[in-house]
Amino acid sequence: MNNIYDTHAHYGSHxxxxxxxxxxxxLPAGGVAGVLExxxxxxxxxxxxxxxxRYPFVRAAVGxxxxxxxxEDAATVAVYHGDWRAELDALRPLFDDPAVAAVGEIGLDKHWPVPLQAQLDLFEAQLQLAAELGLPCSIHDREAHGEMYELLRHYKPKGxxxxxxxxxxxxxxLTGQGLALxxxxxxxYKGAKRAAKVLQAIPxxxxxxxxxxxxxxxxxxRGQRNDSRNIAFVAETIAALWDTDAQTVLDITAANARRIYCFSDVNASKK
Ligand SMILES: [Zn+2]
Known part of the structure; x- marks a missing residue:
């Protein structure tokens, strides 16, 4: 299988x-043609x-x-002592870099005890930043659907x-208002019935x-360290839901990823 586009990775992690x-x-020999880090x-x-x-198939999201x-280890705490506005100002010059394709990872998380108002303000500021820069977003939503959907309805970000x-x-x-999932x-995973319904319902x-x-x-x-090549297994599961083959799933989703995050044609030539 080839033409794997991984639209959300953290290769920077320890x-x-x-x-x-x-x-x-x-990764390229394993079929990976694009990664959003x-x-x-x-x-x-x-x-x-x-x-x-360093890697022509990698693009970056900053947020x-x-x-x-x-x-405590995050610069938001360790360097900026929670002053995320100052931190966002410091991040701004990075968006001038053509390798930066998106604002991310941004979002809302009610699973961890993050003060709600602070994260709402931070997320909203970054949605505004994305709109101002004309960039798509890579958005995290954990157990915060209500607040998330309200802000997405208001700002209608791309990404x-x-x-x-x-x-x-x-x-x-959500897909009707221009977002991808x-x-x-x-x-x-066993019991992923909800995801199956979603995948059959959306364009x-x-x-x-x-x-x-x-x-x-x-x-x-499952349980091992993940990397982009494993997306082939995800494509196989989706292929069964879409009544097609895994390579077709990879090709369709590759075109979507390339469109959203503006991967260059150099990567497509790997096909
Ligand atoms: Zn993530």
Whole structure:
């Protein structure tokens, strides 16, 4: 299988420290044609951009993840002491870099005890930034559908709601307002009936694939460190739902990813 586009990866995380370059070098031979590497705060953003400079199939997303508001290791806390407005100002010059394709990873997270008003303000500021820059977003929504959908309705950002976990009805509405939805390892897990319904309800032009690596490895490699090549397993699961073959799923979602995050034609020539 080839033409794999991973629209949400974290190769900057420490789980890849031992073999990051070896692994990224091996990805194209494993069928990977594009990766969106997502930063989570100003501390890891320069490395995400550097990765995009080093590997022609990688593009970067730069932004502040809601969890960075409470993570002691995140620059949001360690350097900016919670002053995310100052941190966003400091991130701004990175968006001049042509390797930066999106604002991300941004969003809302009610699973972890992140103060709600702070994360709402931070997310809203970054939606405004994306609109101002004309960039798509890579959006995280964990257990915050109500607040999330209200802001998405208001700002109508372009981009991807990653690891989509909502209902089929909401999926139809969200894709109708121009968002794409990201699907990863979770669709292969037993009991992923909701994701199956979503994938059958939305237009295929609104679906993209992702890892969220190093996490969320699909069956049959669940529990192991994830990487973009494993998206082939996700494509196989979706192929059964779409009544087609896995390569067709990869080709459709590749076209969607390339359109949304402006991957260059150089990557497409790998097909
Ligand atoms: Zn992520």
């Amino acid at each position: 789980q890849f420290d031992a073999d990051r370059d070896e692994l990224l070098t091996a 997502c930063a989570t705060h100003s501390g890891d953003a320069p490395a995400a951009v550097a990765l995009a400079h 502040i993840h809601p969890e960075s508001l409470i993570e 991807v709601l990653h690891c989509y976990s909502g209902s089929a009805e909401d999926a139809v509405r 990201g699907f990863g390892g979770a669709v292969t 295929r032009e609104a679906a993209v694939l992702e890892t969220d690596c190093p996490y969320m490895s699909p069956t049959p490699v």
